[in-house]
Amino acid sequence: xxxxxxxxxxxxxxxxxxxxxxxxxxxxxxxxxxxxxxxxxxxxxxxxxxxxxxxxxxxxxxxxxxxxxxxxxxxxxxxxxxxxxxxxxxxxxxxxxxxxxxxxxxxxxxxxxxxxxxxxxxxxxxxxx
Numbered sequence: 001x002x003x004x005x006x007x008x009x010x011x012x013x014x015x016x017x018x019x020x021x022x023x024x025x026x027x028x029x030x031x032x033x034x035x036x037x038x039x040x041x042x043x044x045x046x047x048x049x050x051x052x053x054x055x056x057x058x059x060x061x062x063x064x065x066x067x068x069x070x071x072x073x074x075x076x077x078x079x080x081x082x083x084x085x086x087x088x089x090x091x092x093x094x095x096x097x098x099x100x101x102x103x104x105x106x107x108x109x110x111x112x113x114x115x116x117x118x119x120x121x122x123x124x125x126x127x128x129x
Contacts, residue, residue: 074111083117
């Protein structure tokens with residue numbers, strides 16, 4: 001077993017020697033402690049999730065599920081412009097002026113979720129009034 005002594009040197013313990021066995025026991029104890037700690041943390045996390053789930057009613061779960069499904073679908077600039085009934089350049093102008101803040105995809109293109117588009121429709125309708 002080869003271990004750094006922390007001073008820039010290296011200590012070598014032959015296999016089967018007493019110091020090597022002590023280090024192995026230490027690492028085994030450390031591994032078990034980390035494993036137990038991780039199990040306790042995951043147990044606490046599961047308990048919190050179960051508590052939250054029990055507090056949320058069934059109808060609320062359906063609403064949350066629909067909301068997450070709707071926020072997962074993404075539309076590009078052209079699709080969003082067609083939905084809103086405006087030209088794509090208008091969307092670029094609104095972004096440039098800071099009136100809308102689209103999310104970005106992995107290529108840094110602006111994309112909109114269904115929820116973003118709903119907000120844009122509401123905002124657009126308030127402008128026309």
